Amino acid sequence: QVQLVESGGGLVQAGGSLRLSCVVSGNMFSFNVLGWYRQAPGNQRELVATITSISRTNYADSVKGRFAISRDNAKNTVYLQMNSLKPEDTAVYYCQGRHVYTGDYWGQGTQVTVSS
Numbered sequence: 001q002v003q004l005v006e007s008g009g010g011l012v013q014a015g016g017s018l019r020l021s022c023v024v025s026g027n028m029f030s031f032n033v034l035g036w037y038r039q040a041p042g043n044q045r046e047l048v049a050t051i052t053s054i055s056r057t058n059y060a061d062s063v064k065g066r067f068a069i070s071r072d073n074a075k076n077t078v079y080l081q082m083n084s085l086k087p088e089d090t091a092v093y094y095c096q097g098r099h100v101y102t103g104d105y106w107g108q109g110t111q112v113t114v115s116s
Contacts, residue, residue, distance in 0.1 A: 002026055002105050004095045009110030012085055016114070020080040022095030022107055028073050029053050031097040036069060036080045038091035038112075045094070049080060063089075085114045 008020040020036065028034070035050035049069035050058045057069055068081045078095060095107035 002097070002099060002102070004097055004105055004107035006093065006095045006107040006110040009093060009112045011113045011115065014085060014087055014114055014116050016085050017081070017083045018085065018112060020082070020093055020095075020110060020112075022078045022080075024076045024078065024095075024097060026076075028071065028076050030100050032100055033098045034071065034078045035096045036078075037094045037096055038089075039094070039109075040088075040091040043091075048093070051078065082112070085112075087114045087116045090114050 003025040005023045006020060008018060010018060012018055033050050033052050036048040037045050038048050039045040048060055048063055049067055051069045051071055055071065059067065066084045070079045090113050092109040093112050094109045097105045099105060
């Protein structure tokens with residue numbers, strides 16, 4: 001059974017940093033793309049960053065230069081390093097994976113709160 005389990009959220013002051021982790025059950029290379037999305041109250045879920053099986057990355061304009069997505073295949077883990085955090089980064093962050101055969105999977109989400 002495919003599972004994505006996030007961790008690393010929390011409360012941080014503006015300008016601070018957090019690193020989110022997403023442990024992926026099964027073979028990481030079974031996923032074409034792994035990524036992070038976020039959803040703030042009253043807003044739609046939005047893409048934050050993605051990384052492909054060959055480590056090509058893509059970022060939302062709002063986080064370029066501040067966030068970095070990476071993967072450790074040996075640990076079956078995808079990371080999101082978030083620096084220079086702003087109050088508008090406050091949201092529930094979700095890990096997402098697009099499986100080659102069975103479609104999209106989502107984690108349960110982890111709350112990130114940035115205080116001003």
